[in-house]
Amino acid sequence: MRVATTAIETCHNKDANAAKISTLATAAAQxxxxxxxxxxxxxxxxMYAINEAMSTDELKYHYHEAEPLNGPTVLAIAAVAQEHDIHIIFGMVEIAGAILYDTAALCLPDGSVRGFRKVHRGGSELHIFEAGTRVSPTETAxxxxxISICYDLCFPEISRMHALQGAELIIFPNAWPVxxxxxxxxxxxxxxxxxxxxxxWENQCYVITSNVVGKADVGHVSYFGHSRIIDPLGQVIADTEDREGMVVADIDLIAGILDARTGPFFGYNILKDRRPDIYSGIDEPHPFEPTS
Structure with a gap:
């Protein structure tokens, strides 16, 4: 299967960003x-800034430009996915009622759209976004x-939950600053x-990251780029480096995962070799004292 990830310079203009997503997705399909x-x-x-107070202007912008998953711009990108028989994943500000979420949208080749909300928020996100409450992989062709988002990467429990539910490929859209x-x-x-x-490596499955790159059009934040495709042995097999663009890789999900779980490292199968019987307390909200 051929997959791609992108590093793009985004701006605070929804139509311009949507056009860039559609153009690159079309090129990928070709x-x-x-x-x-x-x-x-x-x-x-x-965000206009990472760890600063949020201005009224920024708050208004996000509310004004937010869309539901069946919003017009989202559906326009979904139409590109349908026209070109490709799966497209992109980050967006989702509005549900009066609540905003930091969401990853998955547009499928049948024209449908699925959404995945960021679970862990940090910095300026706490001013505006509600947290997602589910971690659940999704079956596709x-x-x-x-699918999780940026800061969720820092919590191994999230990826492990995906893997234990059968995820073969874990995907992280990011806006990671430099x-x-x-x-x-x-x-x-x-x-x-x-x-x-x-x-x-720890879940022995594929990972794809996609990150913003370049200096933001508002504020003083710059982004790291380096969107990557990573195999189940933790090896980077494609990297956009620190510039705008797209990289492509051919992967075999089943063969790659099987190789990682039976071949190197003496055939270690990390998911199978876990000891959940002694992990009590790991789901507690605060650090716990060891029993011995």
């Missing part, structure tokens, strides 16, 4: 791609997909550099 991934908030643009002048070895970038590979 290369034989069956699944293409775009970043977090790719449709409307991400290209495999069973576990501190000015930082190199990839900068400790502030380590979560994004290391954790997707760790999530792939």
């Amino acid at each position: 290369e034989g791609v069956k699944l293409v991934v775009f970043p977090e908030a790719a449709l409307q643009g991400y 290209v495999g069973k997909l576990g 501190p000015e002048g930082a190199e990839e070895s900068d400790p502030r970038l380590m979560p994004y550099v290391l954790l997707p590979r760790a999530r792939a």
Whole structure:
């Protein structure tokens, strides 16, 4: 199966972002791609700032530009997926009633749309978004997909829940910033550099990340890019680097997962070898004292 991920410069103009998503998705389909991934908030643009107070203007923007999953711009992208027989995943600001969610939309080749809400919020997101409450993979023609968003990457429980429910490919749309002048070895970038590979290795399944790249059109935030396709051994097999673009890889979900769970590392099958009988307390809301 041929898959693709993108690193794009987004702006706070929904029509412009939607046009970019549609153009790249069409180009991907012309290369034989069956699944293409775009970043977090790719449709409307991400926060104006990461850890700052939210202005009235920004709050108004997000409410004005938010759409339900059956909104006109979302359905226009879904029509592209249907026309070109491709699965398209992109981040968006979803409105449900009066509530906003940081959501990843999955547009399927039959024209339908499924949504996956970010569970863990941080920084400025706490001002505006409600948290998602479900972690559930979804069956598609290209495999069973576990879809979570950005900060969810930092919580191994999320990816493990996907894997235990049969996810073959875990997908993370991101808006991961880069501190000015930082190199990839900068400790502030380590979560994004290391954790997707760790999530792939510890669950022995494929992982795809997609990240915003470049300087934001509003505010002073820049984004890291480096959207990646990672195999079940934690190896990066495609990387957009720090520029706008798309990378493509041919993967075999079943063969790749089977190889990881039976071949290297003495045939370790991490999901099978778990010891849930001694993991009591791991789901407690606060740290617990060891019993011995």
